[in-house]
Amino acid sequence: MSATADTAAGGGIGALGRGLGRVSGAVLPVLTVVACIIALWYAAAIGLNRAWTLDTAQRQGVELTAGEIIADAMSQERPVLPAPHQVAAELWNTTMGEPVLRERRGEYRPNPRSLFFHAWQTLAPTLMGFVIGGLAGILLAVGIVHNRAMDMSVMPWAIASQTIPILAIAPMIIVVLNSIGLEGLIPKSLISAYLSFFPVVVGMVKGLRSPGAMDLDLLRTYSASGAETFWKLRLPASVPFLFASMKVGVAAALVGTIVAELPTGARFGLGARLLTGSYYGQTIQIWSALFMAAICAAALVATLSLIERMTLRRMGLDR
């Protein structure tokens, strides 16, 4: 008995150690790749922006040295491709450099200059949409696995739903929902749910069907009911599939929210930042919003991975 307890306690610490070992072993290759990308990015930025620099210099009748051309190409206000340090500075200034709330007429209101504020405006509907889409996906999958009519009818519709360009129907969904009095969070989260339910359906159907003939025969020898087969076999067997599909689904949910913000003239949110940036040629703002979106997606997937590892460890499925 004590041996079991030791293994359990040691397992946690050992896994942590292994995890750290894996991370430190990956640092050098990852840094190398990042350095290569940044170098390529600088080269591309200089190459793309120098035309504007040369054009301006010609109009002003100034001769520029190579060093001056490079320096100018990396510090334009509206470059074709902003240099990495410009995007980094913009990210820093709009997050750490701006309060999330600011005082206006005696009360604290969200500060639209803060990128955190915009990120949250996008994250909230993303999370809500992901919950709606995830639950809908699980319920549809349960129906598909247990009901022959649903099996034959739902899947083609689910696939068809994903072939429609979301950009085309997002404004219509917003208009329709607006006319019945729904606006703000709900329409955005519904579009986000529209994109995130599909991977969950596909993953869960596969997961619920993963038990083999022998596993099912075993329960038949116990005269187990359909409900017992579901709770004791199909559902636990589907858990690893569920997490894999949820990670795809949550990233799709974020894309869905941003897309929902684009055609609707939203004032806040990462999509709104992209849109206003493109109106005014603020390429640096666009790129910093893109990076914030990527950071949000990475954070969501990382959170799910953590929950996945903890759940699978508890279930004894993580070795």
Next chain:
Amino acid sequence: MAAQIPKTEPAPVIEARGLDLTFQTADGPVQALRDVNLTINKGDFVSFIGPSGCGKTTLLRVIAALEHPTGGSITVNGMTPDEARRSRAYGYVFQAAGLYPWRTIEKNIMLPLEIMGFDRAEQDRRVKDVLQLVDLEGFGKKFPWQLSGGMQQRASIARALAFDADLLLMDEPFGALDEIVRDHLNEQLLALWKRTEKTIGFVTHSIPEAVYLSTRIVVMSPRPGRITDVIESDLPAERPLDIRDTPEFLAIAHRVREGLRAGHAYED
């Protein structure tokens, strides 16, 4: 007929008369069982042996009501196989252990008990008992992957024993294990059979395994699946592993081999 039997025969556990089973496949009908007649009495250890496709597994599945015959009759404990299943007449052991990886050994053995509605204290008591029976005390809290293949198969036997069925149906339970582990488990299974006085139906394709374990060996042959010979074993009840080198053992093994060869002759 019955009047001519002098001693009082116990009611047969399994009685099959003229059993037929034809599968409808895309390539046309396949006769898996033809005219199978068989009686298994209480306490028998019956092996079914034959090449693949001879219907030995199908026959076991018919007894377990996992397949339904297309002709003839079969009773288990005097009931139809479906009724027998509902009255928990048998425990079934598959070729693979089939333990649920997300359940500990204990929880795996509890699975049938939960479904059959035993209360928690009774579940714990039975798990403890059967773990002892298959020599796995102290492993209840382990997950299946922490056990060797042989230990996993023992756990699956414990699971089949947990709800106290008198009949144990085993479909090549040791087929995937290596020779040494298999010998060891054969010995343990014999000991367990003697202690619990269960009736065992055992599918195998190993002649030594069939002869070593059984009181009766049913030799089957394929296309269509049918019984070609039934051999009563006169080996003593006490069977150390080296009984396999005695002339008596070899004589029975020889007869089994002859039976298998006869069933195959028409093909070659």
